[in-house]
Amino acid sequence: MKKIHLIVGARPNFMKMAPLYKEFNRHKADFSVKLIHTGQHYDERMSKFFFDDLQLPVPDEYLEVGSGTHGKQTARIIERYEEVLLKDKPDLVIVAGDVNSTVACALDAVKLHIPVAHLEAGLRSFAKSMPEEINRIMTDVISDYLLTPSIDANENLLQEGKPQEKIFLVGNIMIDSLVQYRAKAAESKILDDLRIAKKEYALITLHRPSNVDRKAGLEAILDAFAEISKNLKLIFPIHPRTTKQIRNFGLEEKVQEMENLILIPPAGYYDFLNLQMNAKFVLTDSGGIQEESTYFGVPCLTLRPNTERPITIWEGTNQLVKLESADIVEAALKIIGGEVKSGRIPQLWDGKTAARIVNIFKKELN
Ligand code: UD1
Numbered sequence: 001m002k003k004i005h006l007i008v009g010a011r012p013n014f015m016k017m018a019p020l021y022k023e024f025n026r027h028k029a030d031f032s033v034k035l036i037h038t039g040q041h042y043d044e045r046m047s048k049f050f051f052d053d054l055q056l057p058v059p060d061e062y063l064e065v066g067s068g069t070h071g072k073q074t075a076r077i078i079e080r081y082e083e084v085l086l087k088d089k090p091d092l093v094i095v096a097g098d099v100n101s102t103v104a105c106a107l108d109a110v111k112l113h114i115p116v117a118h119l120e121a122g123l124r125s126f127a128k129s130m131p132e133e134i135n136r137i138m139t140d141v142i143s144d145y146l147l148t149p150s151i152d153a154n155e156n157l158l159q160e161g162k163p164q165e166k167i168f169l170v171g172n173i174m175i176d177s178l179v180q181y182r183a184k185a186a187e188s189k190i191l192d193d194l195r196i197a198k199k200e201y202a203l204i205t206l207h208r209p210s211n212v213d214r215k216a217g218l219e220a221i222l223d224a225f226a227e228i229s230k231n232l233k234l235i236f237p238i239h240p241r242t243t244k245q246i247r248n249f250g251l252e253e254k255v256q257e258m259e260n261l262i263l264i265p266p267a268g269y270y271d272f273l274n275l276q277m278n279a280k281f282v283l284t285d286s287g288g289i290q291e292e293s294t295y296f297g298v299p300c301l302t303l304r305p306n307t308e309r310p311i312t313i314w315e316g317t318n319q320l321v322k323l324e325s326a327d328i329v330e331a332a333l334k335i336i337g338g339e340v341k342s343g344r345i346p347q348l349w350d351g352k353t354a355a356r357i358v359n360i361f362k363k364e365l366n
Pocket of ligand 1: 010011041043046068099101207239287
């Protein structure tokens with residue numbers, strides 16, 4: 001019986017670990033699995049709602065690290081998770097994605113000579129100005145198993161000199177959750193509640209420090225939303241960081257003036273998938289939403305100069321947009337006018353990634 005820790009901390013981790021948690025539990029003779037929540041995200045809407053929708057149990061350990069500067073938050077995770085590791089001594093720690101919880105827990109484990117697997121390894125934006133890029137690079141350097149979502153990630157890792165035998169192309173784990181809950185999400189009543197019809201709105205998400213932590217940049221993006229909203233309704237489930245920055249920069253009035261902008265609190269998983277699958281298009285700076293919109297075949301305008309998920313551009317419905325008001329408006333108006341980028345679903349985004357991973361560890365850990 002091998003003991004496994006699955007680490008979650010921030011919102012994008014939950015839909016990646018849920019399918020894996022369930023799959024390991026289908027093999028109870030071989031594995032005992034614990035869910036560790038660092039508490040990086042702690043608001044009900046950023047965490048508990050997802051546990052409920054994804055049918056996850058209360059975590060086995062909750063580290064309550066909360067918010068802070070990168071140094072403080074990362075350090076708190078390192079300090080608290082080490083205690084859990086010393087007590088529990090698992091045979092494998094699995095971390096996901098690129099958040100501070102990912103790199104902090106990987107570092108703890110590797111220093112205690114506990115093998116680490118990185119789920120979503122090998123993605124690169126090649127922009128070290130992004131905290132997530134540093135987290136990705138660091139986690140891949142110290143991990144024993146590099147579980148990749150798509151072939152471009154394998155190429156990045158090989159390019160960096162990682163040995164082939166550490167790299168496992170497993171597919172996109174987030175799509176496992178999407179496939180499992182798609183029908184439930186389709187039943188969500190969120191559009192009725194908002195009194196809005198399918199395809200008659202664009203969905204917005206925005207939270208990257210590079211977009212919301214500078215007043216001029218945030219203002220330029222809001223100006224673009226104002227212009228687009230003259231043509232189409234906009235639904236904007238707003239991240240706590242963005243709410244805070246709009247207040248700090250005194251931009252509340254600009255937001256309130258937009259009649260067609262519907263601001264809502266962060267949505268749960270089913271509601272958010274529903275908003276996504278029924279949107280005319282998506283405007284986002286998230287990583288995962290670039291992938292989900294490609295799966296749904298919904299056009300996605302990514303408000304970033306780069307992406308660590310280029311396959312969503314090569315194969316999917318995603319395109320990058322320059323962070324100038326005029327460019328954002330032009331790209332949106334093209335879609336509203338019917339000029340739409342179509343795409344296809346990349347290989348191994350099939351809902352079977354968790355099963356492939358568990359098979360790998362049945363062999364590797366024995
Ligand atoms: C983090 C991840 C980012 C991911 C995002 C998804 C890192 C470096 N960044 O960014 O990759 O895309 O999560 O949301 O790990 N806050 C709350 N309630 C919460 C959580 C946060 O109010 O439950 C506030 C905090 O006070 C903080 C801000 O939101 O000021 C940012 O939280 P933090 O976890 O530091 O980073 P995110 O911007 O959420």
